[in-house]
Structures are given as structure tokens and as C-alpha cells.
Amino acid sequence: MKKQSVTQADAPAAPAGLALVIGAGGGLGAALLAQLSGAASAPGAAYPAVRALGRASEPAIDYDDEASLAVAAKWAASQCAEVGLPLRLLLVASGFLHGRQGQPERSLAQLDAGYLRHAFAVNAIGPALVMKHFFPLLAAQGRCVAGFLSARVGSIGDNALGGWYGYRASKAALNQLVKTASIELARRNRQAICVALHPGTVATSLSQPFAKTGLAVRPADVAAAELLAVLAGLNAQDTGSFRDYRGQPVPW
Numbered sequence: 001m002k003k004q005s006v007t008q009a010d011a012p013a014a015p016a017g018l019a020l021v022i023g024a025g026g027g028l029g030a031a032l033l034a035q036l037s038g039a040a041s042a043p044g045a046a047y048p049a050v051r052a053l054g055r056a057s058e059p060a061i062d063y064d065d066e067a068s069l070a071v072a073a074k075w076a077a078s079q080c081a082e083v084g085l086p087l088r089l090l091l092v093a094s095g096f097l098h099g100r101q102g103q104p105e106r107s108l109a110q111l112d113a114g115y116l117r118h119a120f121a122v123n124a125i126g127p128a129l130v131m132k133h134f135f136p137l138l139a140a141q142g143r144c145v146a147g148f149l150s151a152r153v154g155s156i157g158d159n160a161l162g163g164w165y166g167y168r169a170s171k172a173a174l175n176q177l178v179k180t181a182s183i184e185l186a187r188r189n190r191q192a193i194c195v196a197l198h199p200g201t202v203a204t205s206l207s208q209p210f211a212k213t214g215l216a217v218r219p220a221d222v223a224a225a226e227l228l229a230v231l232a233g234l235n236a237q238d239t240g241s242f243r244d245y246r247g248q249p250v251p252w
């Protein structure tokens with residue numbers, strides 16, 4: 001059978017707005033940025049204006065320094081003004097599982113206050129401050145989307161294995177922040193969508209030490225395209241939900 005090709009005429013129109021990726025230096029953040037910029041994107045995924053922020057961008061963001069988020073939000077507002085487009089897509093792709101601050105715990109005996117503090121700082125407090133400083137920039141009218149990369153292991157209902165206390169608890173905290181902020185955001189714009197996303201297991205430095213043989217590990221560009229397709233298919237009634245990369249709801 002002849003494969004149907006999508007011509008420019010049938011391709012979905014590019015959303016009229018600016019897209020911003022936070023944590024764009026990470027495996028998934030960089031792949032999302034590439035898709036949105038049109039470098040390797042699916043039809044309709046590209047935005048007319050795309051900007052990126054991370055620890056190494058200019059301005060740089062540092063979750064331990066709220067003032068850096070205030071400066072970055074001012075910069076993002078100036079970028080919207082420069083291109084004459086509102087912020088229509090905000091993606092937060094930052095996250096922490098392992099590093100010099102420690103490794104995910106297998107048992108209570110391995111709990112470490114420094115690791116727990118860092119996991120909560122990066123996975124929950126940082127994204128909460130992003131909500132505080134960047135949500136006021138989201139378009140006040142028409143569809144706009146804020147997507148936060150969470151993880152299925154942050155689901156309380158789905159926790160059958162235990163372990164990974166800090167990562168699980170900090171992602172569960174993120175999920176609650178997403179749900180709560182979705183309610184406030186809807187009061188400002190009834191077409192706004194704010195969701196938590198599970199990307200599946202993706203080949204990045206975050207998953208690398210834990211990607212067991214036999215586990216379906218997908219390349220970051222595939223996962224990014226899937227996540228953007230899920231976001232594109234959501235509507236205002238879906239706000240405040242937790243979705244996986246196939247669009248299926250994940251239990252809280």
C-alpha cells in the first residue's frame with residue numbers, strides 16, 4: 001500500500017505562539033527543543049518562535065536562586081514582545097535522579113538528607129517557582145499548554161516495588177503542584193492546559209545507570225515526538241491530568 005505523505009497544504013498549522021523549554025540542556029529537553037524548532041519535527045510540531053532556558057543558557061536559571069527565575073521570566077516576556085507572539089507552550093524538562101548529590105535509595109537505611117533536599121529542590125521546588133514566575137506570561141486567551149516532565153514512579157497508586165524514596169516523593173510533590181496550579185490557571189484562562197507527563201524510559205544520562213536489559217528504552221527524539229503529539233491532542237477538560245507518552249492517564 002502506498003504510504004500517505006503529508007503535504008504542506010494538509011499539515012496542521014503551526015501554533016501561533018512562542019514555545020519555551022526549561023531544562024533544554026538535558027536529553028529530553030534538547031530533543032523537545034529540536035522538535036519544536038522544526039529541525040526534525042513531525043508536521044505541526046514546529047512553533048514559529050522557540051526559546052530555551054537552562055543552567056547554561058543566557059540568562060541562566062538556577063533553582064536554588066529564585067531571583068534567576070525572575071530575571072529569566074523577564075527575558076522570556078521580552079522575547080514574546082520582540083516576536084509579537086504570546087507564550088503558548090511551556091515545557092519543563094528538568095529533573096534529577098542521580099549525581100554527585102547521591103543515588104536513588106534501595107531502602108530506608110540509605111536515606112540521606114542531602115540527597116532528599118536536592119531531589120525536592122530540582123524535581124518539585126524549582127518547577128513550582130517556574131509556575132510562579134512563568135505562568136503569568138502564558139496567553140490569557142486561547143489554547144496554551146504547560147507540560148511538566150514527571151515520572152510514573154511518582155505515582156502513589158502505581159507504587160508496587162518501593163525504593164527510590166526521594167525521587168518518587170519529589171515527583172509526587174510535583175504532581176500535586178501541577179494539579180493545584182492547573183486549577184488556578186483555569187481561573188485565568190479556561191482554555192489553558194497544565195499537565196504532568198511520564199515520558200517512559202528514555203535513553204538519556206538520567207536513565208543510563210538503571211536501564212536494564214529487556215526494558216523498552218526509547219531514543220529521546222522518539223519520546224519527544226510522542227510527548228508533543230500527546231500535548232497536541234489534549235483539550236481544556238484534560239487540564240490537571242497525568243499522562244504517559246501514549247496519552248494514557250497515569251494514576252496519581
Ligand SMILES: NC(=O)c1ccc[n+]([C@@H]2O[C@H](COP(=O)([O-])OP(=O)(O)OC[C@H]3O[C@@H](n4cnc5c(N)ncnc54)[C@H](OP(=O)(O)O)[C@@H]3O)[C@@H](O)[C@H]2O)c1
Pocket residue numbers: 022023024025026027028029053054055056061062063093094095096122126149150151152198199200201202203204205206207
Ligand atoms: N530518561 C528517562 O528515562 C525518564 C523517565 C521518567 C521521567 N523522566 C523525567 O524526564 C525529565 C528529563 O529527564 P532526562 O532524561 O532528559 O534527564 P537529563 O538528561 O539528566 O536532563 C535533566 C535536565 O534537568 C536539568 N537540571 C538538572 N539538575 C538541575 C538543577 N539543579 N537545576 C536546574 N536544572 C537542573 C538540566 O537541564 P539544563 O542542563 O538545561 O540545566 C538537565 O540537563 C526529568 O524530569 C526526568 O525525571 C525521565
